[in-house]
Amino acid sequence: MAPSDPSAVRTLLIDDHPAVRQGLNLLLESSGYRRGTEAGTRTEAIAALETARFDLALLDLSLEDGSGLDLLADLADHGVPALIYSMHEDPVTIDRALRCGAGGYVTKREEPDVLLEGVEALLRGERFVSARAGQSLAERTGEGTDPLLLLSDRERVIFSAVGRGASNAEIADQLGISPRTVETYLARMVRKLELENVRALRKFVMSGKR
Template structure:
């Protein structure tokens, strides 16, 4: 399927595949090749992706959000500045992440638990200039819209909820990292995302919120 310009063929289109798992990148290229597209240029980190942007032009980026050196969300502005449309392809299904990705400039969102055909449909839709949100991602957003306003933790992912629960018990970041099998730096990244999702001022306010609960009037940005 082609973008609006009829003079270009599928083989003319240039893809940038940004994912920290080589096997995923290989699978994406197999999907592209089997549908008449040219294999994409691969990047496993934010730094590698930015280097690719400086060396070549691309039509579409397939972007994972969890990269070794940062969040894929931080690349959305760079991709847009280079005139590249972006389809997020991520394991994250929580509505907060999906909403933030779309607000930050993503042209579509497909979760990794969906069939390859859904991803291909997303690629084709974004290339046509559409905003494509897969059925699973759309359902997550719909559920968030219907969620009671009294549940401020609804926007947190399962991993973030686990960290929030640990904070409520007074567990240190190092202990959280060890219990979840992730690095302390990754825990810090999660904490920053949680602060943003919950509209808090900083990690100290987040920890206070976790310990005292929502009824204790946490320090939101609107109150500082």
């Protein structure tokens, strides 16, 4: 289980661009996380895995000495969940990464807080697919796509609770979070599912389209 204190989280940043790794570290540090270990190649990443323990890896798919997909098995062997952070937005690549063992996928065109949301989700042991990545997958599979594919594990729990008619207060009590946090999750779900508002979300859930 990952540390509950963000400053104790050990992160491995794997990207072939030093400026990207530096930016990721600045983002992590500004959010209370400790500075991550940097690796620019698959070789450097494997060396880091053999000498230290990590709670999470942020992994780019394009490395100097191969594909980041090849590292997913190594990370899994060391018990390190991997969040893909990539410029690739095509559904084939996203689907392949998730099938190869990635715990989540965030595209590099998304806002920094989306990446942090993904980090938090993986540290809780949940899967995370960003809105842009989820939409790409949905477009590939067509209108019959299960909307749950677009949601994180926590959002799926809330989605199901809404379907049972639970109020925000009841959902908050069930998950041990504040009603305001529930509202935040509902707002994110509205954006991901391209609905007008929370009322439309509740109507959508109750209609049985899931």
